[in-house]
Amino acid sequence: MISINNLSFLIGSRALYDEADWHIKPGDRVGLIGANGTGKSTLLKIIVGEYAPSSGNISMAKDLRIGYLNQDLLSYDSHLPILAVAMEAFDRQNKLHDEIEELLKVIETDYSEDVLNKLAQKQEEFDALDGYNIEYRANEILAGLGFSTEDQKRPLNTFSGGWRMRVMLAKILLQDPDILLLDEPTNHMDLPSIKWLETYLAGFEGAIVIVSHDRYFLDKIINKTVESRKGKLTSYAGNYSFYLEEKELRAEIQRGEFKNQQAKIKQEERLIERFKAKASKAKMAQSRMKALDRMERVDDVDDDNPTVNFAFKFSKPSGRHVVRLENVSKSYPNIEILKNAEAVIEKGDKIALIGANGKGKSTLLRIIAGTEKFEGTCEIGHNVTTTFFAQHQLESLHLDNAILEELQAFAPKHTDTELRGILGCFLFTGDDVFKKIKVLSGGEKSRVALAKSLTTDSNFLILDEPTNHLDIQSVNILIQALQQYEGTFISVSHDRYFLDHVANKIWFIEEDKIKEYPGTYAEFEEWDAKRVKPVPKAIPVKPEEKKPAVKEPASPSTQQQLKKLNDKLKRTEDEIAVFEQNVKACEAELAKEEVFSNQHKLDETNKKYLAEKALLDAAQNTWEELAAEIMELEG
Known part of the structure; x- marks a missing residue:
């Protein structure tokens, strides 16, 4: 399907890829993984022809249809309703529809056989391309991605970036490509939409390549994992969990080979040292030295999993009740978020606030943080000191500061050694700490902002989508940090692996109330699947849709x-x-x-x-x- 051979790609003098190989076969469902900056998104751009490789080649069939979702699509703008934008995927059907409409106008005055034949041909082709169902298909996919029937009538330019990206995804899925290249498709998606996308992709018959930091999403979809690391592409014949096990197995074997080779090298060096001064043995020593120089060295295993090894301290613990919400009501024009809602956050709570976008999760966090107007009472407990992390805080970073300077100004009580230790845990090592904020990527800025949040003297953290823009390695670091944090926190995130490893309580907004499940996210998922839920908004149903045939028992x-x-x-x-x-x-x-x-x-x-x-x-x-x-x- 797609063959990548001896691919090299240089950025300045740095080789992002160095003679890398990869073959994508029909039916492959691949997770392309690796740390931020290893070239995953760049590789997708090379495949679709946006970037040219420095050397090597990429071959594919001329008629291969590629559906490519990337973050650059956020800039796409249109005054058309999103249903019409999604239906742009049906280029030939739309053209035929317009031609049929024109011929129907002509036939009002011209009943000639030529016009009737043209109309019949166009209608036949339109029917063969399932043209009469394209609006239903677009409607169905948009509904799955979280758009109500009313939303689908709104112009694209009235939606935020995250929602626009969903429209672009719908358009790509409707094009029915042979292969999907999806670069962080779950960014800006809520949990219901992620689950819908999982179900949709599970039934997709073409090949799929996904760049994602969502471990649970990858495990549900992929059957192969390709790691981008040190300029090479290494394949693993399984999903992300399989990759972790297999990589550790390969690492154990490599460690054994490395130790064995090092022992052999030391033995050879001792022999050479012993005999090189003796005339009768000098030739043999020279021969062994040459053999040693020609030996292909086995590298030791790099540690790709840094651990958090510092303690988060705050000068005073909070009282038992951290936050108490009473009779809280909040609404926007045409949308009611909360009505006489009540909830309590107690000392030591690690709360995951979950739910669909538009249900008021971020609004509730702002109410708790004191930055949102509302009706009712939000009482902050005794000795509670709060830090609020949200994505907009990335904009408050001082761009001309070096990373270390940014933390020094924010946390003057910490020594430089402590701050460098914290930054090291967030993957800023050595001279990295002297990089200017303005040259950092979005993911790197997120790590700096998170490091700042965790250096505060706060015993209560409010975290709004802290895993956005983080790669899997960085998410693991944040998990370790929050597991060691002895204070209280509440977090909104769509990363289920993250939620499952940090939360001991689940909050969700339902029927304008704050509801609580006292357990982990995995336990909540099991409980939620069994309960009777409030009736959701109606999803469009295909007119005159036939009921599925009743499955007969096996013979x-x-x-x-x-x-x-x-x-x-x-x-x-x-x-x-x-x-x-x-x-x-x-x-x-x-x-x-x-x-x-x-x-x-x-x-x-x-x-x-x-x-x-x-x-x-x-x-x-x-x-x-x-x-x-x-x-x-x-x-």
């Missing part, structure tokens, strides 16, 4: 076949468990010094490891084939 022969396949699947699962244990045992052996320091033992153990790994791979392939057969029979 006895099919049931027997299913039983055999399930039995075989169970036996394969048992085999996989055994092979996995054997592989782990081999890995443990490879890491032992007595093995990697002995060439004979190392060769034997490595041979055994490769054999067990091959058996495991074969068993896993068998399991996948059996599972596919079972799913097909079950319908």
Whole structure:
């Protein structure tokens, strides 16, 4: 489908890619991952031809239809209603529709056979292209992405950037491309829309390449992971969770190879040092020196997972009740957010505030922070000191300051060593701390603003979308920081992995009230799936839509076949468990010094490891084939 060979791309003297290779096949569903600045978005632009590679080539079929969603589409502007903008995807159908309308006008005065034949041909082609249903399809996708029927009549230029991006996504999905290239598609999306997109992409028949920092989203969609790192593209045959396990496995093997090679190098160096001064052995020593110089060195494993190793201190703890909301009401023209709502935040609460966009999450945070007018009472508790983090605070960073200067001015009580330690945890190491704020990317500015928020002497944090613009590595750092934070916080985020690892209570706004679930996000999801919910707004239904056929029970022969396949699947699962244990045992052996320091033992153990790994791979392939057969029979 798309073949990338020996790709190099230079920015100045820096090689963003250095002879990288990647082949995208039909049906691939790939997560393109890597730290910010490793060239993921650049690679997508190279694929679609916006950037030219410095060397190497990209080949693809001439008629390949590519749907490309990127953040640059935010600048697209139109006075047309968003339904009309989304329907721009149907270029040929729209043209035919206009031609049919013209011919219908002509036929009012001209009944000639030529005009009737043209009209019949146009209508036949329009029908073949499903032209009579294009408005329904556009309506359906926009509804899934969170747009009400009334919203779809509003002009595009009346919506904020995040909502415009959803319209662009709808337009791309309606084009029915062979491959989707999606650069951070869940940015600015609420949880219901993310879940809808997951369901839609699960049924998409073409290939998909996704750049995303949402681990749960990637795990739901992808079947391959490609890591962009150090100018290369490394493939892993599984979703993001599989990638983490497989990368650690490869790292363990690499560590063993590195230790073994280092031991061999030291041994050779001792021999050379011992014999180079002896005339009878000098030739042998020279030969060994040359062999050592030619040896292809194994790199040690880099630590890609920095840990937060500083304590967040505040001079005084808060009282038991941090915030008390009573009879709180808030509304905008035509929208009621809260009506006589009540809630309490207690010391030690780690609250995730979730829900669809437009339900009032950010408004509620501003009410708690004291920056939004409302009716009712918001009482801040004894000794409560607050810090409010929101995306607009990125604009308050002093652009001419260096990163370290920005924190020094904000947190003068901290020493430079403490501040550099904090910045190190947020991936600003060495001379990075002297970079000017004005040269930083959006993600880097977010990290600086978050570091500032966490250096305050505050025992209560209010965080509005703190994970926006952060890569997976940075999200992990923020999770560690909040897990160590001993104060209280409330956070709005659409990143489910983040929510699941930091929150001990869930808040959601429903029927104009603040409702609470006392547990983790995963527990809330399970509870929410079972409860009877208020009736949502009606979603457009296709006129005269036929009811799905009732699924007939499987025939006895099919049931027997299913039983055999399930039995075989169970036996394969048992085999996989055994092979996995054997592989782990081999890995443990490879890491032992007595093995990697002995060439004979190392060769034997490595041979055994490769054999067990091959058996495991074969068993896993068998399991996948059996599972596919079972799913097909079950319908």
